[in-house]
Amino acid sequence: MDAEIVIAGGGLVGLTLGVALGRAGVAATVVDRAPAAAQTAAGFDGRVSAIAAGSQRVLAAVDLWRRLAAEAEPIRAIRVSDGASLLHLHYDGAADGTGPMGWIVENRAIRRALQAAAAETPLLRVLDGRTITGFERAADTIAARLDDGTRLRARLLVAADGKDSPLRAAAGIAALTARYAQTGIVCTVAHARPHRGIAQERFLPAGPFAILPMTGDRSSLVWTERADLAPALLALDAESFAAELARRFGDHLGLLRVVGPRFAYPLTLVLADRYVAPRLALAGDAAHAIHPIAGQGLNLGLRDTAVLAETVVDAMRLGLDPGTTVVLDGYEVRRRFDNTLMLAVTDTLNRLFSNDLGPIRLARDLGLAAVDAVPPLKRTFMRHAMGTVGALPRLMRGEAL
Amino acid sequence: MDPTSADPDRRTSVDPDEIARFAALAEAWWDSDGKFRALHRFNPPRLAYIRDRLCRHFGRGEAGFRPFDGLAILDIGCGGGLVAEPMARLGASVTGIDATARNIGVARAHAEAAGLAIDYRHAAAEDLVAEGRRYDVVLTLEVVEHVAEVGPFLADCARLVAPGGALVCATLNRTARAFALAIVGAEYVLGWLPRGTHDWRKFVRPSELVGALRPHGITVVDLAGMIYDPLDRSWRIGRDLAVNYLAFGAKAGGVTVR
Numbered sequence: 001m002d003a004e005i006v007i008a009g010g011g012l013v014g015l016t017l018g019v020a021l022g023r024a025g026v027a028a029t030v031v032d033r034a035p036a037a038a039q040t041a042a043g044f045d046g047r048v049s050a051i052a053a054g055s056q057r058v059l060a061a062v063d064l065w066r067r068l069a070a071e072a073e074p075i076r077a078i079r080v081s082d083g084a085s086l087l088h089l090h091y092d093g094a095a096d097g098t099g100p101m102g103w104i105v106e107n108r109a110i111r112r113a114l115q116a117a118a119a120e121t122p123l124l125r126v127l128d129g130r131t132i133t134g135f136e137r138a139a140d141t142i143a144a145r146l147d148d149g150t151r152l153r154a155r156l157l158v159a160a161d162g163k164d165s166p167l168r169a170a171a172g173i174a175a176l177t178a179r180y181a182q183t184g185i186v187c188t189v190a191h192a193r194p195h196r197g198i199a200q201e202r203f204l205p206a207g208p209f210a211i212l213p214m215t216g217d218r219s220s221l222v223w224t225e226r227a228d229l230a231p232a233l234l235a236l237d238a239e240s241f242a243a244e245l246a247r248r249f250g251d252h253l254g255l256l257r258v259v260g261p262r263f264a265y266p267l268t269l270v271l272a273d274r275y276v277a278p279r280l281a282l283a284g285d286a287a288h289a290i291h292p293i294a295g296q297g298l299n300l301g302l303r304d305t306a307v308l309a310e311t312v313v314d315a316m317r318l319g320l321d322p323g324t325t326v327v328l329d330g331y332e333v334r335r336r337f338d339n340t341l342m343l344a345v346t347d348t349l350n351r352l353f354s355n356d357l358g359p360i361r362l363a364r365d366l367g368l369a370a371v372d373a374v375p376p377l378k379r380t381f382m383r384h385a386m387g388t389v390g391a392l393p394r395l396m397r398g399e400a401l
Numbered sequence: 402m403d404p405t406s407a408d409p410d411r412r413t414s415v416d417p418d419e420i421a422r423f424a425a426l427a428e429a430w431w432d433s434d435g436k437f438r439a440l441h442r443f444n445p446p447r448l449a450y451i452r453d454r455l456c457r458h459f460g461r462g463e464a465g466f467r468p469f470d471g472l473a474i475l476d477i478g479c480g481g482g483l484v485a486e487p488m489a490r491l492g493a494s495v496t497g498i499d500a501t502a503r504n505i506g507v508a509r510a511h512a513e514a515a516g517l518a519i520d521y522r523h524a525a526a527e528d529l530v531a532e533g534r535r536y537d538v539v540l541t542l543e544v545v546e547h548v549a550e551v552g553p554f555l556a557d558c559a560r561l562v563a564p565g566g567a568l569v570c571a572t573l574n575r576t577a578r579a580f581a582l583a584i585v586g587a588e589y590v591l592g593w594l595p596r597g598t599h600d601w602r603k604f605v606r607p608s609e610l611v612g613a614l615r616p617h618g619i620t621v622v623d624l625a626g627m628i629y630d631p632l633d634r635s636w637r638i639g640r641d642l643a644v645n646y647l648a649f650g651a652k653a654g655g656v657t658v659r
Contacts, residue, residue, distance in 0.1 A: 025465070025466060139428070139511075139514045139515075140514050140515045140516070315445075316466050316490075317452070317465075317466060318445055318448040318449055318452060318487055318491075319448065319452075319486070319487025319488060319489070319490035319491040320444075320445065320448065320487055320490075321490075321515075324433055325433050325434055326433035326441045326442065326444075326445075
């Protein structure tokens with residue numbers, strides 16, 4: 001056997017899983033099609049991630065957080081508003097006494113920290129610049145086939161290969177897939193005034209417009225735009241783009257300057273019928289891709305990672321084969337409800353807010369104001385988003401595997 | 402015992418058809434969604450109980466993947482190897498015996514495919530007693546309720562435990578609830594087990610088990626129930642001994658293996 005676990009995809013979910021397993025004494029191999037240097041290049045991934053409290057504990061438990069802390073901006077408050085309406089919802093982390101509500105971190109910084117952590121994990125092997133093209137199951141192993149002809153034999157193959165997961169398709173696992181008629185335009189802006197750690201989400205008719213606080217008087221924009229209009233916006237010259245941006249952003253942070261490239265991401269919903277098959281498990285976007293409206297995509301992926309790592313390690317500590325369905329079913333049972341719920345909530349929010357219909361606007365604004373006025377309801381919503389409710393896996397409680 | 406099955410101990414005379422048949426049976430035994438599904442669901446909590454108790458008894462840490470390195474474990478009534486294989490993965494050198502030749506064939510075929518060295522024998526406990534064998538740990542799980550005479554069988558189990566060693570016994574209690582759940586429920590309503598698998602009159606009360614082992618030097622130090630949660634469709638260890646239960650016994654003497 002070449003490793004206990006082979007992981008297809010060395011992204012934020014796949015590599016975190018590899019580090020978690022390797023640190024717990026499980027030999028793992030991560031295969032990623034992009035060369036390591038390309039994955040941390042400026043143009044590779046311009047997004048930021050909102051790291052919820054539960055995810056932060058996972059990253060701390062696998063020794064990643066200390067490498068990231070300096071590049072993480074705490075979210076002190078969240079302000080949700082509907083277009084120009086005066087009714088809004090304001091979450092204040094400090095008032096709740098629970099510390100920051102989360103952190104905004106550049107994906108590029110997470111990738112750098114992951115690569116450094118991976119290099120210090122002797123039981124983790126990373127094969128970059130290579131692709132898993134298929135697999136064959138034997139009685140007690142699975143062999144992953146690589147594009148360079150190598151075959152890797154393992155107990156379990158994890159598909160963390162993204163929302164279009166080729167391995168999900170190869171395993172014959174069907175998925176509900178729907179395209180949102182929206183594109184996520186992502187860019188970074190520097191502003192004259194400090195953001196004071198306030199994350200803002202504005203519901204504009206085309207979709208949510210999020211302003212996420214970054215380190216050093218910068219903010220990341222997630223600007224959801226109609227898919228048919230996005231290409232024209234992206235093609236604008238710097239001055240016209242800045243003007244369009246400022247129109248939506250407002251002037252509360254002073255003068256704005258776009259730094260770095262603009263990125264565009266088509267928004268898709270994916271829900272796999274099953275998360276597991278014999279000797280195969282899906283994790284992260286391969287199992288569920290959701291609308292970025294609530295900034296929960298990576299958080300769900302990290303929760304998958306925490307539960308899957310725990311499932312594998314617990315099985316091996318009982319002498320059980322971690323690739324068997326009796327073991328893997330436990331992972332699916334623990335993750336499916338949470339992921340599906342978040343998918344439904346984000347999908348509903350997006351449908352509710354991405355329009356300009358009078359009665360719907362009135363209802364949703366009253367809803368926002370109502371939630372704002374009922375502290376227990378507000379706390380419940382927040383704890384869910386922070387990932388600190390329910391039967392948590394050990395890594396999400398900040399404990400070792 | 403199935404009279405039509407070949408004796409897999411006579412390896413030289415085993416014909417290839419027989420090997421293929423065992424391999425096919427092994428697949429069925431080990432298919433966790435197949436007809437032994439109930440047994441596969443039942444396995445993790447009892448493995449956890451055995452691991453935790455043995456780690457405590459032999460002073461080993463539970464966090465590693467091979468806490469049983471250096472321990473000799475005998476699994477009496479090993480079936481297809483559902484417990485023997487995990488014990489081997491945890492580091493023990495395992496001997497598995499079963500009264501049914503076909504089970505031994507199945508277990509051997511599967512262990513070989515899994516790359517595990519397990520000494521499987523078509524033998525009875527008394528055969529090993531006659532050979533004067535001793536093991537650090539003797540496991541006899543869901544077997545007592547099937548043997549012809551409980552007293553002599555438990556005496557043999559006890560004799561096979563080395564001084565300082567341990568015995569783990571799992572069986573069914575002779576209560577009205579066990580009749581309702583293990584026979585009416587599991588065999589007739591849910592169809593988890595073939596009808597006639599169990600005879601309620603052969604079920605053993607914990608007090609009888611404790612009493613039968615004591616004269617042979619085994620002190621039962623813990624009794625635990627296996628509890629089924631119908632909502633979760635899962636099993637866990639609990640205090641209720643009324644249906645399925647586990648007994649952990651220790652034999653006096655210095656613990657020889659470290």
